[in-house]
Amino acid sequence: MKLLLLCLVALSVNAQRIVYTKVFPGSNPAYAKITITQAGAMTYQEEANEPEPDKVQLEAAEVSAIFDLAAKLGHFKTKLESGLKVARTGDKTYRWEEGGSATEVRYNHSNDENARALQDWFEHISESQRILADLERTYKYDRLGVNEIVMRLDAAWQGKRVVAAAQFVPMLDRIAKNESLLNMARERAAGLSEAFKAVRVP
Numbered sequence: 522m523k524l525l526l527l528c529l530v531a532l533s534v535n536a537q538r539i540v541y542t543k544v545f546p547g548s549n550p551a552y553a554k555i556t557i558t559q560a561g562a563m564t565y566q567e568e569a570n571e572p573e574p575d576k577v578q579l580e581a582a583e584v585s586a587i588f589d590l591a592a593k594l595g596h597f598k599t600k601l602e603s604g605l606k607v608a609r610t611g612d613k614t615y616r617w618e619e620g621g622s623a624t625e626v627r628y629n630h631s632n633d634e635n636a637r638a639l640q641d642w643f644e645h646i647s648e649s650q651r652i653l654a655d656l657e658r659t660y661k662y663d664r665l666g667v668n669e670i671v672m673r674l675d676a677a678w679q680g681k682r683v684v685a686a687a688q689f690v691p692m693l694d695r696i697a698k699n700e701s702l703l704n705m706a707r708e709r710a711a712g713l714s715e716a717f718k719a720v721r722v723p
């Protein structure tokens with residue numbers, strides 16, 4: 522009986538997930554959807570019906586920070602819109618799903634510090650995924666452009682905006698070992714790879 526209860530609790534926790542969407546026509550991207558489970562499985566997509574969204578495993582500390590903010594926001598049961606006359610920055614929706622129930626809230630601008638902190642996480646996720654996509658594209662089609670993207674990644678890392686750093690390691694290692702690339706790109710890639718590998722604490 523005790524084992525059954527533990528299994529049910531585990532299933533309940535894993536069923537918890539946060540779904541974030543941002544719709545902002547004219548921006549880049551104009552649409553983003555991010556889904557994160559309590560186990561750290563994340564999907565990222567820039568089209569509503571994207572058949573193969575990016576699939577990423579977040580670090581435990583990242584998942585904890587995001588879910589803690591969701592808890593502080595009451596799992597999105599209360600209004601977040603400030604009501605102030607400010608510029609449009611896109612319609613953002615936070616959705617909490619657990620079992621068969623769900624709660625969500627939509628806003629353009631919020632004064633709530635926790636909502637803004639959570640928004641920062643999702644903006645950083647979006648930035649990280651776009652950098653990775655650009656890195657893979659330039660490595661395949663525009664070798665001279667690789668250094669510029671590696672520099673973007675370095676700037677994001679220095680600004681503490683890189684999420685799921687481990688996903689970059691395979692590509693960074695390929696860049697570091699490719700003697701046909703600029704030395705500065707290879708050296709910077711090698712340094713970032715070592716830094717990202719150190720993120721995972723045994």
